[in-house]
C-alpha cells in the first residue's frame with residue numbers, strides 16, 4: 001500500500017440513494033435467489049451519457065453527445081461508473097434497458113473510449129512489472145504483520161467496518177466468478193481443463209446452494225444487509241468499481257486473456273490466508289455460522305485452487321504459449337494496483353473515522 005487514495009467526490013451527482021429491489025415480472029422469485037437492484041444513479045456526464053443512450057429507445061436509436069464529455073480522470077467516480085454500466089450490459093443487464101444494447105456500436109465506441117485510459121492508467125502504475133516467477137513468489141509470501149483491510153478488520157475493526165467491507169465486496173462476490181468465465185473459450189488444452197475445474201467449484205460444484213455468490217448473499221443477510229445483486233451500487237465508490245471493472249476488461253478482451261489469468265491467480269493465491277483472517281474477524285463481530293461461511297469455505301477451497309491455478313493453469317498455459325508469461329505477470333501487477341487503491345481507500349477513511357462508502361449505510365438492525 002503506498003497511500004494513493006481515490007477520494008470519493010460527493011458533488012458529482014446524488015450519491016447514496018439505495019433503490020428498491022427490481023423484481024422481474026412474470027416469474028415468482030426463488031426465495032434463495034437474491035433480487036436484482038435498480039439502475040445506478042449517474043455520477044457525472046459520462047455515466048449520464050451511458051444511461052441516457054441506453055434508455056433513449058431501442059438499440060441503434062441513440063447518439064452520444066458530440067464531442068464526448070472529457071475523459072480526464074480514469075480513476076474517478078464518473079468514469080468508473082460509466083464503465084461499470086457498460087459492462088453490466090454484458091452480465092446481468094440493467095432494468096428497463098433492452099439487452100440488444102450490449103452490442104450497439106455507439107455504446108461500444110464509448111466503452112472503448114473509457115477502457116483505453118483506464119488500461120493505460122493501470123499499466124502506468126503497474127510498471128515495472130516483474131518477471132512472472134517473481135510476481136508469483138510475491139503473492140505467496142504474506143507478511144504476518146500486513147496492513148490491508150483484512151488485518152485491520154481482525155485487529156481493530158468493528159461491526160460497522162465489517163458491514164461496509166461486505167457492501168464493497170458485494171459487487172464482485174454476488175457475481176462470483178462470472179468475469180472469469182470469459183477466459184474459458186480463450187484458453188485451450190490442460191490449462192482450460194483445470195480452469196474449468198476451479199470455476200466449477202465457484203458455482204458450488206453441482207450444488208447450487210453452495211455457489212459462492214449465494215454463500216456471500218447469506219453472509220450479507222447475517223450482517224443485516226440486503227443481499228440483492230447491485231442493491232448497494234450507489235453507495236460503492238470508484239476504487240471498488242475499478243476492481244470489478246478490471247476483471248470485466250480482462251475477461252471481455254481475448255487480447256488480454258493472459259492478464260485475466262494473472263488477475264484470477266492473484267485472487268486465488270492470496271485468498272486462503274486472507275479468508276482465514278476475515279472469517280476470524282467476522283466471527284468476533286457476531287457473524288455466526290452464516291456470517292462466516294463464505295470465508296470459511298474459501299480457506300479450504302482456495303488452498304486447493306491456489307495449487308491448481310499455479311500448477312495447472314499458469315504453468316500449462318506458459319508451457320503452451322511462452323509469450324503469455326509477461327501478460328500473466330501484468331495481470332498480477334494490475335490486480336495489485338487496483339487492489340492497493342481499494343485497500344488504501346478503505347483504510348484512509350476508516351482510520352480517519354469516516355465511512356468508506358459514498359454515504360453511510362442505514363443502521364445495523366443487530
Ligand SMILES: [Fe+2]
Pocket residue numbers: 176202212298
Ligand atoms: Fe470463490
Ligand SMILES: [Fe+2]
Pocket residue numbers: 202268301302305
Ligand atoms: Fe477459488
